[in-house]
Amino acid sequence: MKRRLRTASRKFREFLMIAKGVTSTDHPVQAQIIPMRRCNLSCTYCNEFDEVSEPVPVEEMFRRIDKLAALGTTLIVISGGEPLLHPQLDDVIARIRSHGMIAGLITNGYLLVPERIQRLNRAGLDHLQISIDNVQPDNVSLKSLKVLDKKLQWLEENAIFHVNINSVIGAGVKNQWDALTVAKRAVELGFSSTVGIIHDGSGQLRPLAEDAQAVFNETRKLSKRSYSRLNGFQKNIALGQPNQWRCRAGSRFLYICEHGLVHYCSQQRGFPGIPLADYTRDDIRREFLTEKACAPNCTISCVHQTSFMDFWRAPQKGESHKVVGAGCECYSHEHGQLVQIGGAAAVQ
Template sequence: MGLPMHLVAKQGAYLVKQKIKGVKKFPLLVEVEPLFACNLKCGGCGKIQHPAALLKQRMPVEQAVAAVEECGAPMVSIAGGEPLMHPQVHEIVNELIRRKKFVVLCTNAVLMPKHLHKFTPNKNFAWMVHIDGLKDVHDEAVSKEGVFDQAIEAIKQAKAAGFQVYTNSTFFNLDSPQDVIDVLDYLNDEVGVDRMQISPGYAYQKAPDQDRFLGVTQTRELFKKAFGQGRRKKWRLNHSSLYLDFLEGKKDFECTPWGIPSYSLKGWQKPCYLLDDGYAETYQELLDTTDWENFGRGKDPRCDNCMAHCGYEPSAVMATMGSLKESLRALRATA
């Protein structure tokens, strides 16, 4: 199962518009980080390694909205840090929804119950709760006991209040195929989340723990076994089918590093949020001053083990649209 139909329509219309306009590089989704501060210290994330002065900063609502408008992406992921530590994050969400953007707010969910009343259910808004394993594994990943139970309770509260709730689960080299199955079965069948996103752990440069990340061969073996026996079809996964094929080694793509750009307090990150090659002040500067052809597996050693959603889901989406175009052309030819 891929994206909801209204998002498929939104994304399809946007892609057609870019094609008609002749735009070569455009964002499918933009990630906005309105702060770097977080209430947890996860071993696989390095956001809180930033200087103390930067961790105290909060992006103004107008600046966050302007960045989204500047790049024109139809979908927005508000990340961090922990976005719910931003006192005006609900205003950012409301302003983007008012502009007909689809918004996901990424959170560890610890603060969700306290702030849930500030948000309103909307078809163009979803919570994205990070669940990196079942109870013991998740609590170890976030370096704090009890967070898994808090997150699951927050999900249930949000669902009861009428919100869409997605989850994002990152899997590392200590995870087995059965671990993946257990997590997705639990979230899909018992918790009843609306959509699930999965990510192979990639060696984010600032992460304190550099020994947990997956290589390409490990990633393919992990997901090929986890997706077996028809399980992939029953899970409500928030991915295109071709990206899932890519994860298990049935397809291969080149990275599309410009497909999901990242904007933070430091500017537009070059070339993507996993690599830190400097920042551009404007989106156009990001496009014009980044040597895009130099990134991806086989081009930059830092990219060799990356199969991350931010680079390869856009590639899969482009391939999907290309397949649809060929199918329609074939149907017209036989009519």
């Protein structure tokens, strides 16, 4: 009963999110926030973690959440690093929900146990995503189905929030068919499933080899509930072809780093680089109309999906930012390093 009630509440708020997004363009639809850059794993493809950062103080996280609410944001996804390492994560989630916003969480799943899942239920979490990279752990990633399957069973038994399992394919993945095994297990447990394509260190596309193409097509058949099915951008990515679309990063989608700066996305940090505390609706309107040079070959799923509701309007005519490969001095951003695309921001 609790699960059904939580699902009904989430779906109603998702409907309001879409209705608000269609009727107004001067507010963010989705924001990703980083309360903890440190991670308990060190996957070789990832450029979104370190091993030393302290958690962002919870009062500072409250200020950022309150600011996003004042800007009209309807969905906040908590990412990292590994956000479950933050000692007051439940309070961060509860703060998001206190504003009526949808609360999502991206985690590697290692710290999930039944008691922790129950705490996430009580905090009001709406969405959780785990990305599983392989069936057996290897020297690229320990996020394997072998290690995490028990965590998935605990989620199926205890979670009243929506769970999505993201699998990955592409360059750097040793066994492409693992993604299909992971997706089938997700569906078997009643979760939604998405598939992501490995991109380079600037979020740009890397076309799939023939075997990965076959896995991609089979896995997508299992993902009928995925928001990514509303557009075909991944099909072009899989073929190594550019997409013609209007990226609304900096406007409809905001990435807020642990230092409280607004960036286009996790892979284009440094633009616009304005403190969230100083971000205004004028900034949102400017970025809504600003063309991004990285857009044609972009693979960042959450930005594509968030921008999709505005594909039909407001042609971008501002000066194009040359942001491919950009990074701010706060980060170590190695060109050519493999990083993962996920369905993190998908509203299922």
